[in-house]
Amino acid sequence: MRFFDGMAAALLATLVSLSFAVFAADAPEDMAPAQQNFQKGSDALILGNYEEAIAQFELYADGQPSHPDASYNRGLAYLARVRAGGERDGDLGRASAALEEALLLRPGDRDAAHARALVHGEVARRRSRRGKDVLIARPSLDREIMNLLSERSWAILAIFASFFASFGWLLRLLRKQGAWQLAGVIFVPLGLIAAVAFTPIYFGARTLRLERRPGVLVVPEAHLTDRDGVAQSGEPLPEGAFLELGDRHGRLLHVRYGSVEGWIPSSTVRTLRLR
Template structure:
């Protein structure tokens, strides 16, 4: 065989391999993961769904499928530590994408209850109350707070206009009331909108995906227990907020407690 013929054959083989090993589209990968999950091939389904996540595919359906795959493995003989936490993370991610999905919210509560049941002897809760400011701001979305602030600004404007265009006592008094009430509401709603924007831009929700994440200080020493925290270990499936990332570690907020954990101990949640 001549050198030219050998080169042509090698080129043909490379083209054939490239054609057969082309990357799957997200739709193909998702469909293949569902097929694998239906056959009971949990690990294959997890690998495919995790690959989609690594590729930046953000989908509530894919997150739900990933949760189902981890739950299936956690309930089988090949369960691995952190499976329930990863299922909780996937369900949390689906809720970020579909906040009004009652079934997903119920499934998350069931997973958290199962984690709590398995940890019952350790007396640590998966769900802790967030800080008061975050809890109050979380009552409405950032957009809703901004709309309320804009409405309050409109009320102030109407009050000013009412006082300028009339000399009658009652309309002027009504305008004055509107100015004061609108200003107060503008301060309240505007502050909430600003706080929501700050929480969104300076922290990212995450879920603990290891049996427990030990909290340490910035120097890496175990964090001493303090008021508001029953333990310095955050349990699997707990929702935390990552405020800073540095050299494979991250500063998290868990309830009223701040501490550092390994970045691999948590899964960051993404939303479209």
């Protein structure tokens, strides 16, 4: 009996120590590369070595889950290249993409919002210097409405409206006269109208969430084409334009910019990572 007790204790001790060993081994391997890339990139950026900083932050973006601070610093690294006079085509767009990513991950990030506004301002200034329109497309109403709330919120609103109409129906059934009956008479049509309005918005928001991705144009400008690559007339999309990305056809990608739709080469767009 004493032998079995000893064996059990030894087994338990081994398991516990193994567990600790596994956790201890896992933790640095999972965390270190992300921290290292971020740290190296930040150090390089502080020293003014923006090329190394860009490489490190891009490596971070390739492999690690997104983090708003890493995206923000990536945006600053591209801006540093612009400010140092080593700008390459699309740097403002790449900076804008990184800052948009930071804002999507942390919507209340004021620094990122300010930096993004400066980038958009610079793009607009450059366009206006070339005699081009600053405003290419206005946002479309359906997207504005759908983006007001999340998909789940629209679903809950529609369900609540349905419940509201049903409650009105109940009041009308139980009370044949009086204030409650009048409330029932009002609730039923109001609830029905709201349910009918919110349901398509829910489905629209769901389609947007599942089938569309956010992206940013990272070339100085891009002309929209049709599915066969034939250029459409109209102003080209500006650098740093926030796009709604859809289907892919060969090397072309369907994009929507405000109320304008078309196809552009997928290499001209950076897809934003939100996870």
